[in-house]
Amino acid sequence: MDVSELKITAELANLNLMEEEFVSLGREVEKILDYFSKMMEADEGSLPAGTERCGANRIRPDEQIRDINPDVLLENAPELEDRFIVIPNVL
Amino acid sequence: MYQSFIGLEIHIQLLTETKVFCGCINRFGDEPNTNVCPVCMGYPGVLPALNGEAIHLSYIVARALNCTLSPQAVFERKNYFYPDMPKNYQISQFSSPLGRNGWIDLEYQGKKKRIRIHEIHLEEDAGKMIHAGDMSLLDYNRAGTPLLEIVTEPDMEAGEEAELLLQNFRRTIRYLGVCDGNMEEGSMRCDANVSINLEGKGLGRKVEIKNLNSSRFVRMALNYEIERQTENLDKGVKVIQETRLWNENRDVTEAMRTKESAHDYRYFPEPDLPPFIPGAEFLARVDKGLVELPEARRARFIADYGLNETAADFLINEKATADFYEEVLKSGAAPDTAASWLQFDVRKILNRGNQELAGSPLTAQRLAQLLSLLAENRIHGKIAKQVLEAVFAEDKDPARIIKEKGWEQMNSPAELAALVDKVLAANTKAADAVRAGDEKPLGFLMGQIMKETGGRAEPRLVQKLLKEKTG
Incomplete structure (x- = not known):
């Protein structure tokens, strides 16, 4: 990921980062983006958008x-x- | 020649212990930002979890308002950027709200009318903002409060009708115990929309009105707006589709912002919340939460207890009063007597002390005891009123008060006969006049006897004795 893009993102997220942190963060963000690309490959078929319900309703007391x-x-x-x-x- | 179309959007905060998607306390009036957590403050990486009671109460309202219940309630994100919602979206419902196609029946101007409900959906309330000079102050205590939105179809025609609908609705939710309906504190809020058009031409251009924090303002704002739009159309001026604010100081609506197109909230399914599917067990619990609603109870009170409409209206207005009344009747009190005591004597004392019936020293058992003492002639009406005052002042049972104060009615014929003789002897002029056929002084003599006995003499017996002894 391009450091300049990362800097803009950091500014928008109100994060004050040191130069060396951008390097390590860049690597982390790359991994996340790779994971998203992998998800894009998945065939959703006719699955409805949103969270699938698994078994009982999920509610809290x-x-x-x-x-x-x-x-x-x-x-x-x-x-x-x-x-x-x-x-x-x-x- | 014009026809007006009024619809309402009502928001009610549900009476749960905690917020709808997190475990923060749901309470009005606390110090700012004390009931907050990472979920309702929109911290990254948190997960909402649906409050079971909030969804339960929501379905109770949907059932009570005759809605078709959704077999699958889906939550969506409604995206908008404003600091009252720290997540930049509100969790709401869009594609599959929990209830649709319901109705509320009204009796308006002597006619029954059905106001259709378009939909009911559950969402989270936003935080509170105070604008002060060059800064805004944020309090997120309210952010995440369970908020139920009820949208009616534009089936009403006048401000009075909308006011009546709101009053009926408020009574209903208070009966159901889902919301306290306090418009001043904002636990019940209402936006109205109104359009007018030539008769038979369908809906006109819709104007939305906000800042309506009482049902009276709803009526006034709608009637003002109908008049304003009528004047515009008469002058050939087009009505602009816009949002207007009610100015309660000037009694007018004022333009807020022009609505060129519908907002694009970019709704999409909330990925962190699975749809809620009401099962048979859940629905049975919802049915258990239903109570006899005010309108049905009013009709029953009139039919079963022979009450007039005014008395029935008064009794059913608050569920606590109606329950209290029926509790009194269980002890054998006559329906009309009990109704009249609650409507006049009890209400007078409550109003004077600015107190509620619930929690006051007057319990249903105490009122029933008082009415039974009255029915058995052990006290008479005037004393009964004094006993009622004493119940409130001393927090004791009527029977005990009567005993302690010696207020029991004197109905021993021998005792009263002696008293009548004494009064006749002391008032010979009046006594002679009665004996000569003038009935007027009878009232005076009666008064003298009552004075002697502190109002405790049984009046019918005294009257009988007076007549015998002067006949």
Whole structure:
């Protein structure tokens, strides 16, 4: 994968990477893209789009799951005010 | 000469413990961004998992609104770029919503009318945004709240009709216990669309109205819009297909954005969620969740209990009140008496204290006991009202209150006869007048006896004794 394309992708994804990281990331992304090409070869035939249902419905019970503290998630926000995430005004 | 066509899109937040695709708590009013996790914040690599209760409640609504249930509910991604949805898509339903072709029956202007429901689908609510100056503030607590969208066909003609439909619908979902229907807090929201055209010419150009946070605003905005479009057409001005916002301060609709073409949301099947297929066991559980709906209950109350429409309307408006009423009747209370007490005396006290019947000191058993004491003549009407006040104030059973306060009706003939003699002797002028054939002072004498007994004397017996002793 071309490094310039990778740099654009990184910028869009808000990732600040060092030059040497682009090299290793480039190799990883190549592998992913190869995997996608392989999937493209598969013959889908008349299979419907979307996830195939296997056996019973996949549902979860209506119970609280809290395995990550929300504060940790908020640390990734570029700016906070009280507990709000702040972004440039969009209407 | 013009015909108007009104359709509604109603959104209701389902009363589940947790969000629809993740295990975060589903609750209004918490600190911003406290009920969030990687799934509802759109972190990469996470997987949504369907909340079984959310899909259960959704099918209950679809059944209650007479929909054809989809044998396979498919989830799709609705793509749009706006920061209220951190994933840049909303999981919704498009090709195979869970319910289609339902209806709601209305009684509008004395006529029965059927409003068709186009479809019902389950989706996730977006986060909340506050726009402040040059920045926007985001709170994702609401992102992922199970949201059910009900789309009607354009079968209504006036704002009043849409308002009535919303009120009926709200009552229905509250009966079903799937949503609290609080339009102010946004747990029930409504967008309306309206077009007008010359009669017989079919639908006109559709205008959508948003920002309608009460059923009254829905009525006002629609009627305003029908008038605005009529004036335009009369002047030969074309109606523009657009989205307008209701301005509740000025009572007008205002242009929001021109809708040149339908949005391209690039729907595609949500690859992370398999379709949901309702099996026989699931559907049996859905049927169990159905209750007698308000309109049916209203009809039954009128037919079985001989109530008038006003009383029936009042009683069925809240399921808790209707249940309470029938609980009182189980103890043998007369239907009309119980209805009247709830409609007037009880309601007066509740309104005064701004409280709800549920959770108040008045239980169905207590009201039944009070009505039975009244029916057995152990207390009379005026005292009964005092007892009711005391039940609310002291949180005790009516029988105990009556005993403690000595409010039991005096109905011993000997005791009352002595009292009548005493009052007659003390009021000779009035007594003589009655003896001379003037019936007017009877009321005064009666009042004196009531005063003596603190209102506890059995009035019919007193009347009989008075007549005997002055006859």
